[in-house]
Amino acid sequence: MAEKNMSPKKTPMPEQVPGVRVRNFNEVALGYTPEQALEEARRCLGCKAEPCVGGCPVGVRIPKFISRVAEGDFAGAADIVAQANALPAVCGRVCPQETQCEMECLRGKKGDSVAIGRLERFVADTRAQAGAPGATVASGARGARRVSVVGAGPSGLTCAGELAKRGYAVTVFEALHTPGGVLVYGIPEFRLPKEIVRREIAGLRELGVEIITNVVVGKTLSLDCLLGEEGYSAVYIASGAGLPKFQGIPGENLNGVYSANEFLTRINLMRAHEFPKFDTPLRLGGAAAVVGGGNVAMDAARCALRAGARRVYIVYRRGEAELPARLEEIHHAREEGVVFKFLTVPTRIDGDESGFVRSVECQEMELGEPDESGRRRPVAKPGSTYTLEVSAVVVAIGNTPNPLIVSSTPGLNSEPWGGITADSETGATNRPGVYAGGDAVTGAATVIQAMGAGKAAAAAIDEYIKRL
Numbered sequence: 494m495a496e497k498n499m500s501p502k503k504t505p506m507p508e509q510v511p512g513v514r515v516r517n518f519n520e521v522a523l524g525y526t527p528e529q530a531l532e533e534a535r536r537c538l539g540c541k542a543e544p545c546v547g548g549c550p551v552g553v554r555i556p557k558f559i560s561r562v563a564e565g566d567f568a569g570a571a572d573i574v575a576q577a578n579a580l581p582a583v584c585g586r587v588c589p590q591e592t593q594c595e596m597e598c599l600r601g602k603k604g605d606s607v608a609i610g611r612l613e614r615f616v617a618d619t620r621a622q623a624g625a626p627g628a629t630v631a632s633g634a635r636g637a638r639r640v641s642v643v644g645a646g647p648s649g650l651t652c653a654g655e656l657a658k659r660g661y662a663v664t665v666f667e668a669l670h671t672p673g674g675v676l677v678y679g680i681p682e683f684r685l686p687k688e689i690v691r692r693e694i695a696g697l698r699e700l701g702v703e704i705i706t707n708v709v710v711g712k713t714l715s716l717d718c719l720l721g722e723e724g725y726s727a728v729y730i731a732s733g734a735g736l737p738k739f740q741g742i743p744g745e746n747l748n749g750v751y752s753a754n755e756f757l758t759r760i761n762l763m764r765a766h767e768f769p770k771f772d773t774p775l776r777l778g779g780a781a782a783v784v785g786g787g788n789v790a791m792d793a794a795r796c797a798l799r800a801g802a803r804r805v806y807i808v809y810r811r812g813e814a815e816l817p818a819r820l821e822e823i824h825h826a827r828e829e830g831v832v833f834k835f836l837t838v839p840t841r842i843d844g845d846e847s848g849f850v851r852s853v854e855c856q857e858m859e860l861g862e863p864d865e866s867g868r869r870r871p872v873a874k875p876g877s878t879y880t881l882e883v884s885a886v887v888v889a890i891g892n893t894p895n896p897l898i899v900s901s902t903p904g905l906n907s908e909p910w911g912g913i914t915a916d917s918e919t920g921a922t923n924r925p926g927v928y929a930g931g932d933a934v935t936g937a938a939t940v941i942q943a944m945g946a947g948k949a950a951a952a953a954i955d956e957y958i959k960r961l
């Protein structure tokens with residue numbers, strides 16, 4: 494058995510240096526070499542109680558796969574991961590492990606936790622480099638029972654893969670021209686290369702999952718039509734939370750004001766940063782203000798820098814300690830030159846005579862009493878406004894589920910804030926045969942939570958169909 498590595502620190506991940514990466518869209522984190530993976534895997538204590546597994550919504554057998562890595566059996570490790578996770582190279586890159594599996598790691602009590610995400614990424618990438626797709630598990634024959642899935646994001650794809658493994662014929666209907674959901678239109682290439690997503694989706698197609706793009710359920714086809722004339726036995730709704738929120742301040746209709754979703758889609762799917770080679774423009778000649786303090790705001794700010802903005806501000810209404818984004822993302826944004834304007838709220842966006850953004854009026858804030866979320870509420874500091882000269886404003890203050898499916902499906906219950914009402918264990922809605930999960934039910938959350946919901950719903954759909 495290999496000797497344990499008792500270093501209190503994680504084996505560092507090689508990265509592109511800030512001055513270079515800010516001029517390209519290539520991946521920032523470069524991945525472990527086999528030697529680095531072995532070194533890190535030997536930090537795992539192999540706890541019998543497996544507390545880390547409890548922190549993983551899809552239940553990857555973490556100590557088991559890491560022990561295979563420590564033995565140098567990278568293919569065996571990848572097999573163990575693939576049994577539970579259909580998108581391991583994606584999750585290894587974008588999961589907030591520090592609040593999930595790694596938070597439960599015993600090594601984290603006296604030093605850094607084991608770098609579980611980096612090892613998951615390593616085994617998934619190594620497997621793919623050896624020519625195997627990311628999620629290979631024995632392919633089930635396409636059965637007579639048909640299930641449809643609405644939305645090809647991580648939740649829908651996971652549910653589809655699980656059902657295909659159980660022998661169902663599964664069709665995923667996706668509104669956009671390409672599958673992947675936020676993984677392709679939201680998360681930038683420098684954090685999650687689109688090729689990785691394509692590779693893992695190819696693995697699902699090999700399982701027999703059919704994906705039909707450019708179909709908007711609720712417009713092109715109704716949910717009732719899927720269950721009726723189209724002959725599906727059940728439907729899983731995984732349509733995400735793609736409806737952006739705005740502040741409702743004057744000037745939001747000016748040219749050069751984008752929701753973060755639109756801004757990131759223009760870059761990720763339409764390659765606006767290569768305009769005019771690609772036919773989608775972005776107005777980033779001068780400075781840009783990104784409003785918000787979450788991961789979406791960090792992604793938008795870092796994209797704006799790479800796409801040519803001269804200077805990029807993050808405008809956030811609370812202080813640094815309250816930033817909801819992952820520490821790693823904040824650190825990367827700062828290294829790349831993003832300027833943070835804390836305790837600041839935009840109050841008006843001003844334009845020039847042609848209707849294009851010229852500046853944002855900002856109000857300074859201070860922190861008052863805690864609000865219902867437990868965080869101190871920002872209150873305006875009287876007489877403290879100032880102006881930021883910018884040519885673009887990106888609003889990244891949150892998203893809610895799109896109301897289309899609920900409004901086009903008679904009798905489907907929803908919450909007052911727009912989420913579809915579904916059982917938290919099974920995803921069952923009030924309509925027989927209709928299940929829902931992921932961001933469409935919880936509101937904006939995480940990739941792995943959406944995947945966990947897809948997996949649980951697949952098991953419930955299987956039970957439901959067996960009873961028909």
Ligand SMILES: Cc1cc2nc3c(=O)[nH]c(=O)nc-3n(C[C@H](O)[C@H](O)[C@H](O)COP(=O)(O)OP(=O)(O)OC[C@H]3O[C@@H](n4cnc5c(N)ncnc54)[C@H](O)[C@@H]3O)c2cc1C
Pocket residue numbers: 587588589643644645646647648649666667668669672673674675676679680708709710711731732733734735757788789792895897898930931932933937938939940941943
């Ligand atoms: C910019 C950004 C960065 C993020 N970064 C991270 C991160 O680093 N780590 C992390 O864990 N989470 C991150 N998240 C959150 C995470 O991506 C989501 O929680 C996750 O993608 C939700 O998965 P989902 O399958 O429920 O929905 P989505 O990924 O939104 O997929 C829903 C799919 O349904 C399709 N659809 C919608 N309506 C219809 C319809 N009527 N008919 C057919 N198809 C439809 C959509 O086009 C979309 O493809 C990020 C989110 C954003 C926006």
